[in-house]
Structure formats: C-alpha cells, structure tokens
Amino acid sequence: MAETLRVGVLAGSTRPARRARAVAEWICAGPEPGELALDLTVVDLEEVGLPMLAEPEPPAFGRYALEHTKAWAELVAGFDAYVLVSPEYNHSTTAVLKNALDHLYAEWQDKAVGFVGYGTGGGVRAVEHLRGITAELGMAGVGPQVALDIFEDFDDRGRCEPRARQAEARRRMLTGLARWGRSLWGLRPQETLDGERPRLHSPAATDEASTAVERLIETLQGGGDTTDADAYDRMFADDILWGSPYGRTLAGYKQLNEIHHTLMAKRVAPPSRFEPVQILAPAPDVAIAHIRRRALQDGTDGPGFSEMAMYVLIKRNGTWWLAAGQNTPIADPPAAP
Ligand SMILES: Cc1cc2nc3c(=O)[nH]c(=O)nc-3n(C[C@H](O)[C@H](O)[C@H](O)COP(=O)(O)O)c2cc1C
Incomplete structure (x- = not known):
C-alpha cells in the first residue's frame, strides 16, 4: 500500500452563500481517495480568515513576520499536495485565493496541485x-x-449536485494528483514537527534504488563467482570509502582493488550468495542497502566466513556508483558475562 498523501482542498471563496465550501466537500467525499491513498482535508479560506498581504518582506525570502502568516505557513506545510477550488470572478480566480497563495512561497514549492x-x-x-x-x-x-x-452542477438552492460525468472528471484529477504528488515527494526535504524525527525514506525513490541495489548484487555475485576482482569492483567509485570487517579503513578504488586482487587470488572468501536485506531510499539518486554474503557449501549455507555489509550507492550522470561500504563478519555475539 502506498504511503498516504496529505491533500489540502482549498475552498477559494468566502462571501455569504458562496459555493466553494460545498464543492470542496464534494471533492473530499467519495470512494477514490482511500484507493489512491489520499487523505483529503477541506481548508476553508473563510475559516482561515487571512487579511490582505501585509508582510514587510516578499514571501520568497522566507522570513514571515506576522503571526497569521506563520500559522498559515504551518497549515500549508503540513500538506503534500493541494486541490484549489475556485469560482470564476471577472474571468479570473478570487482575490481571497490569490491572497492566500501570495502569502507563502517555500511551502508551495515542489508540490502537485489539482484544479476545480x-x-x-x-x-x-x-x-x-x-x-x-x-x-x-x-x-x-x-x-x-x-x-x-x-x-448544471448545482441545484436551484446552490447546493453542489454535479452531473454524473463530473465524478469521472474528479477521479481523473485526483488520480493525476496522487501520481504527481507522490513523484514529487523525493524532491522535498521531509518537513518535521518540533521534536519529531524525520522519516528519511522516500517512497518515490524506492523503485530506482531497488534496481540499483539489484545491479550491485549481480556485480558482486558475478565478480565473486569468477574470482574476478575488477568485475567485483566495477561499480566502485574512484573515491570509495570502505570499512573492512576487521576495522581497517580503506579509501579509494586503487587501494581496495589491489586488496581484492590479493584476496581473490588466495580465495579467502568461500563460494557465496549475496542477498538484499533492507533498502533505504532517502532521496532520488541515493540508495543505502544492507546486503548479506552467505558462505555456501554445495549450494546451501556453509560453515565459511559470511558477512553483512552496509552499502551507499549514488547515481552520477545516469550511472549508479558505490560510494561507501562497511563489512561486518556474521558471528555469534559474545556470551553474557
Ligand atoms: C464578483 C463576481 C464576478 C463573477 N464573474 C464571473 C465570470 O467572469 N465568469 C463566470 O463564469 N461567472 C462569474 N460570476 C458568477 C460566479 O461564477 C458564480 O456566482 C459563483 O457561484 C460564484 O462563486 P461563489 O458562489 O463561491 O462565490 C461572478 C460572480 C461574482 C460574485
């Protein structure tokens, strides 16, 4: 199940007898948001009650002076995507919605928006x-x-009663919002509330990171099976940082590759199987993986030296490279005193 996308549905008119609130509520109702993993919340600009913009500095500078702007910024920052519900006033949107948008800058950036x-x-x-x-x-x-x-889409008392085809339009808009909203996730720093730890994993970056880790495993497996150090180290970056299982720190492809040549010539590692254990994709083009190398004997788990490695992969100019690795021998923990 995809991670839920928090969507603010802005009701963009505030006059008495306005229609925006009812339209925003209609957008939030219905079965699809759950299926699309959308959590839709009405943000009624009538309730928000922002005065006309009176910030001394342009919002793009990110230094909000007024309490009501800070409160609006906090509310807006809490959403991953938005739906703007707007009537047409004199061939444009409403002053109240434009004013609400104008108040902020960073909070809107790199987020998807749908329109009603x-x-x-x-x-x-x-x-x-x-x-x-x-x-x-x-x-x-x-x-x-x-x-x-x-x-056509309101009854004669102004209540929102859309024709059947509007449900399909709504579904298409929300589907697009879910796809783009989730794709943009990885571009934004994850907002954190005071005292809350950030969640680094970015669902949007998961598929690519998994593919990169699979490729690394294939490379290590192929190089290991043929005891070919150059093939084994093919994805290693020039300035790779490496921690040996016994506490040595090695830096750079050249030093590591020489050691791998020596180790492979002596066949220090037994025949092995490499397997993914867990992957963290904190941002596009970055993958952190735990990969286990199990010693094999006759195709099943063997008695030889096995290890667990933590790897960091970075994509540069379209190619994934191993930036860092740390190996730890898999051994029984010391007995308690
Ligand atoms: C100031 C004003 C200007 C309007 N201008 C337009 C317009 O340019 N085009 C249009 O289709 N409807 C226009 N209308 C009609 C509105 O679309 C309609 O009244 C709608 O219900 C207004 O939204 P609200 O009820 O949420 O305020 C205008 C209404 C108002 C109040």
Whole structure:
C-alpha cells in the first residue's frame, strides 16, 4: 500500500452563500481517495480568515513576520499536495485565493496541485490564471481538471449536485494528483514537527534504488563467482570509502582493488550468495542497502566466513556508483558475562 498523501482542498471563496465550501466537500467525499491513498482535508479560506498581504518582506525570502502568516505557513506545510477550488470572478480566480497563495512561497514549492473551477463556463478562465500563478510558485499543476457549471452542477438552492460525468472528471484529477504528488515527494526535504524525527525514506525513490541495489548484487555475485576482482569492483567509485570487517579503513578504488586482487587470488572468501536485506531510499539518486554474503557449501549455507555489509550507492550522470561500504563478519555475539 502506498504511503498516504496529505491533500489540502482549498475552498477559494468566502462571501455569504458562496459555493466553494460545498464543492470542496464534494471533492473530499467519495470512494477514490482511500484507493489512491489520499487523505483529503477541506481548508476553508473563510475559516482561515487571512487579511490582505501585509508582510514587510516578499514571501520568497522566507522570513514571515506576522503571526497569521506563520500559522498559515504551518497549515500549508503540513500538506503534500493541494486541490484549489475556485469560482470564476471577472474571468479570473478570487482575490481571497490569490491572497492566500501570495502569502507563502517555500511551502508551495515542489508540490502537485489539482484544479476545480466553477462558473457559467466551468470556471475555466479562473483555472487558467491559477495554472500560471501556481507554476510561478513551483507547483506542478495536473492536467485533468474539474469544470462545474453553476446551472448544471448545482441545484436551484446552490447546493453542489454535479452531473454524473463530473465524478469521472474528479477521479481523473485526483488520480493525476496522487501520481504527481507522490513523484514529487523525493524532491522535498521531509518537513518535521518540533521534536519529531524525520522519516528519511522516500517512497518515490524506492523503485530506482531497488534496481540499483539489484545491479550491485549481480556485480558482486558475478565478480565473486569468477574470482574476478575488477568485475567485483566495477561499480566502485574512484573515491570509495570502505570499512573492512576487521576495522581497517580503506579509501579509494586503487587501494581496495589491489586488496581484492590479493584476496581473490588466495580465495579467502568461500563460494557465496549475496542477498538484499533492507533498502533505504532517502532521496532520488541515493540508495543505502544492507546486503548479506552467505558462505555456501554445495549450494546451501556453509560453515565459511559470511558477512553483512552496509552499502551507499549514488547515481552520477545516469550511472549508479558505490560510494561507501562497511563489512561486518556474521558471528555469534559474545556470551553474557
Ligand atoms: C464578483 C463576481 C464576478 C463573477 N464573474 C464571473 C465570470 O467572469 N465568469 C463566470 O463564469 N461567472 C462569474 N460570476 C458568477 C460566479 O461564477 C458564480 O456566482 C459563483 O457561484 C460564484 O462563486 P461563489 O458562489 O463561491 O462565490 C461572478 C460572480 C461574482 C460574485
């Protein structure tokens, strides 16, 4: 199951008898968010109650002075993606939504955004303007959008009663948001609340990291099986940092490769099987893996020297390289005194 993406659904109008709140609630209802692992929350700009922007410095400088801006920043930072619900006011979005967007900068960056417009023509001109504004804020606007018609998708008391086809538009928009929202995860530093440890693993980077670790295992296995040190060390970076199982620190491909030539000529390691144990993908192009080398005898676990290694892989110019490794012999722990 994919990790849940927290989505803020901004209700972008605040006048009495507005429709934005009902539209935002309609977006949050329905079966798909659970399937798409989306946690949708209405963020009602009427309740947020931001005054017009009065920060002394541009928000891009990241130094918010006013308490209400700080509170808004904290609320916005808590979401991984957004849906902007906007009516069309004079061929654009609302002042209140533009003001809410203008208040912040870093909090919007590298996040996906979906759009829901409404008006006499589906609010499409409001959404077109929002696409430009959010692009300037570093957001990725998903293509599929919802365009509600105030005559066709609301009842005569202004309640949101979308035609059947709008459910499909909503599903397509949310599907795009889930895909892009999750892909952008790895680009952002993981926000942490005070006193909370960061979770470093980035689900978006997992597949690529797993492929890199598989390739490393194939390389080590191939080099080990043929006792070919150059093949074994093929993915090692020039400035690789290496910890031997007995506490020596080695630095650089040249030194390590010479030692591997000697060890392989003497066949110090028995026939072995390399197996992945766990992988951490903290960011795109970085993989940290625990890989076990088991000594084999006649194809099954053997008595010889086995070890557990911690490896760090980095992708540079499209190619994965081993940046660091630390080997530890697998042995019984010392008996308790
Ligand atoms: C100030 C204002 C300007 C409007 N301009 C447009 C417009 O340019 N295009 C359009 O399709 N509808 C326009 N409308 C109609 C709105 O789309 C419709 O009233 C909608 O319900 C407004 O959203 P709200 O009820 O959430 O405030 C406008 C409404 C207002 C209040």
